[in-house]
Amino acid sequence: MAKIAATTLAAASLLLPMATFAQETDETAAEKTRGGSLAVEKIRAAVDANAARAIELFREFLALPNDALYPDDIATLVDWMEHAFVSRGFTVERIETPDNASLYAGRHVDDALPTVLVYLQADGQPVDPSAWNQADPYVAVLKEKDDQGRWNEIPWERLGQNLSPDWRIFARSASDSKGPMTQFMMAIELLDKAGFEASYNLKVLIDTEEELGSPNLAEAIRANSDLFAADMLLIFDGPPHASGNPTVSFGARGIATITLTTYGPKVAQHSGHYGNFVPNPALQLSQLLASMKSPDGRVLIEGFYDGIELDDETVAVLESVPDDETAILESMALAEADAVGRSLQEAIQYPSLNIRGLSAAWTGAESRTIIPPTAVAELDVRLVKESDPERIIGLIRDHTEAQGFHVLDREPTRAERLTKPRIVSFVYDVSYGAFRSDFDAPPGLMARAGMRHLYGEEPILIRSMGGSIPIAPIIDALDVPAATVPTVNIDNNQHSPNENLRLGNFLEGIAILMSVLSQAPPVE
Numbered sequence: 369m370a371k372i373a374a375t376t377l378a379a380a381s382l383l384l385p386m387a388t389f390a391q392e393t394d395e396t397a398a399e400k401t402r403g404g405s406l407a408v409e410k411i412r413a414a415v416d417a418n419a420a421r422a423i424e425l426f427r428e429f430l431a432l433p434n435d436a437l438y439p440d441d442i443a444t445l446v447d448w449m450e451h452a453f454v455s456r457g458f459t460v461e462r463i464e465t466p467d468n469a470s471l472y473a474g475r476h477v478d479d480a481l482p483t484v485l486v487y488l489q490a491d492g493q494p495v496d497p498s499a500w501n502q503a504d505p506y507v508a509v510l511k512e513k514d515d516q517g518r519w520n521e522i523p524w525e526r527l528g529q530n531l532s533p534d535w536r537i538f539a540r541s542a543s544d545s546k547g548p549m550t551q552f553m554m555a556i557e558l559l560d561k562a563g564f565e566a567s568y569n570l571k572v573l574i575d576t577e578e579e580l581g582s583p584n585l586a587e588a589i590r591a592n593s594d595l596f597a598a599d600m601l602l603i604f605d606g607p608p609h610a611s612g613n614p615t616v617s618f619g620a621r622g623i624a625t626i627t628l629t630t631y632g633p634k635v636a637q638h639s640g641h642y643g644n645f646v647p648n649p650a651l652q653l654s655q656l657l658a659s660m661k662s663p664d665g666r667v668l669i670e671g672f673y674d675g676i677e678l679d680d681e682t683v684a685v686l687e688s689v690p691d692d693e694t695a696i697l698e699s700m701a702l703a704e705a706d707a708v709g710r711s712l713q714e715a716i717q718y719p720s721l722n723i724r725g726l727s728a729a730w731t732g733a734e735s736r737t738i739i740p741p742t743a744v745a746e747l748d749v750r751l752v753k754e755s756d757p758e759r760i761i762g763l764i765r766d767h768t769e770a771q772g773f774h775v776l777d778r779e780p781t782r783a784e785r786l787t788k789p790r791i792v793s794f795v796y797d798v799s800y801g802a803f804r805s806d807f808d809a810p811p812g813l814m815a816r817a818g819m820r821h822l823y824g825e826e827p828i829l830i831r832s833m834g835g836s837i838p839i840a841p842i843i844d845a846l847d848v849p850a851a852t853v854p855t856v857n858i859d860n861n862q863h864s865p866n867e868n869l870r871l872g873n874f875l876e877g878i879a880i881l882m883s884v885l886s887q888a889p890p891v892e
């Protein structure tokens with residue numbers, strides 16, 4: 369494993385703090401080099417010279433409403449993207465689905481060359497304009513932070529004077545994910561201008577329903593398998609590691625949820641009249657939950673962690689991620705971490721079993737001396753590649769049965785309540801599984817080479833993100849290895865009001881994508 373070093377994105381962005389908008393010249397046009405990466409100075413010069421144009425394109429794109437619950441808005445958005453990609457030399461094709469059309473865009477070079485597929489997201493979360501500190505979440509504003517930490521709007525004209533990388537553009541989807549798509553469009557445009565010729569065929573898949581969980585896309589991909597056939601997948605989305613250092617990530621955990629309900633008396637009973645006589649469902653549920661995990665947070669259910677093997681090389685990569693675990697625990701006022709892994713990164717290589725909600729009767733000022741009729745626990749299970757969702761759910765269900773519970777997938781009948789002393793209703797939902805590709809699979813090698821080219825050092829390698837993104841079924845349908853190159857600032861208010869993208873990250877992301885896309889894909 370190559371040494372993992374830390375170059376900060378912040379430090380890298382220092383190259384840009386006082387960049388002014390230079391006029392474009394033909395000097396950026398380089399000699400044509402198919403497959404050779406573009407020199408870093410040329411990448412930097414091209415981004416500097418085209419910052420104004422990139423921001424203009426970004427503002428135009430941000431102005432298009434993109435909530436997938438409004439099909440007319442998505443139709444307008446798809447029209448705009450069609451033109452944007454056609455004008456950059458792509459052939460485009462609408463992928464019709466029962467709801468909103470997704471978009472395919474492609475640049476074919478040669479049948480003999482490998483094919484790189486890029487995934488981009490066009491739709492965004494809904495907006496509640498009243499919660500935003502600007503008139504319209506779809507009309508981007510430029511803001512600067514004052515001494516009190518408040519963001520104040522500043523005129524766009526100031527970009528033409530001294531552009532600060534710490535200024536931010538506020539609008540819905542600035543970071544999630546029109547920022548990355550604009551970076552991609554600009555990267556392609558600037559690589560073309562520089563005379564770069566790709567040594568691969570390029571395909572782009574634009575999702576218009578990501579925030580709805582991409583309900584139609586996997587099927588659309590299977591129905592258009594030739595169109596989307598590729599050797600590798602690059603995903604441009606999300607923020608890098610919390611340190612802000614250049615990052616490539618290789619997977620994410622999947623997620624399933626379970627609702628457990630235990631049953632006591634048909635209606636709440638007086639704890640004085642019946643305490644010691646009427647069984648309490650909150651106690652039953654507590655005992656069940658306690659049987660599932662050790663005091664230090666490890667799941668005790670047999671087979672739960674089966675199949676997960678972390679070799680020395682993998683552990684070394686996990687350990688090289690610069691998480692400040694002491695600071696994380698301190699910020700949360702916690703004495704110690706759970707003992708599932710030796711580090712945060714190691715811990716998220718395993719499936720987790722979490723109590724996300726727990727209720728029985730009342731608490732606090734509302735509490736009363738009763739034996740409650742039911743107790744409810746909401747669980748979430750984060751899945752890894754080794755944990756088949758149905759197998760894991762089956763293990764939890766079997767474990768529940770082994771604790772002496774009669775397990776149902778519904779409310780018990782009166783007859784069942786009269787004959788079974790311990791009943792639990794066990795209702796689950798598998799949202800989607802995990803995905804993960806190898807560090808050395810082609811997309812990982814190409815992304816890492818692009819990062820090394822730009823920064824001179826290996827990026828942080830995130831084997832799997834702890835959270836879940838609904839791209840696993842899409843990757844399954846595409847059946848290709850994937851790597852994610854993140855570019856946006858982590859504090860971007862994604863999904864919330866006042867979503868933003870830091871200018872330094874916006875411009876640096878164009879350079880990152882230019883560097884990655886100018887690498888030769890390591891495919892035979």
Ligand SMILES: [Zn+2]
Pocket residue numbers: 493544579862863
């Ligand atoms: Zn999102």
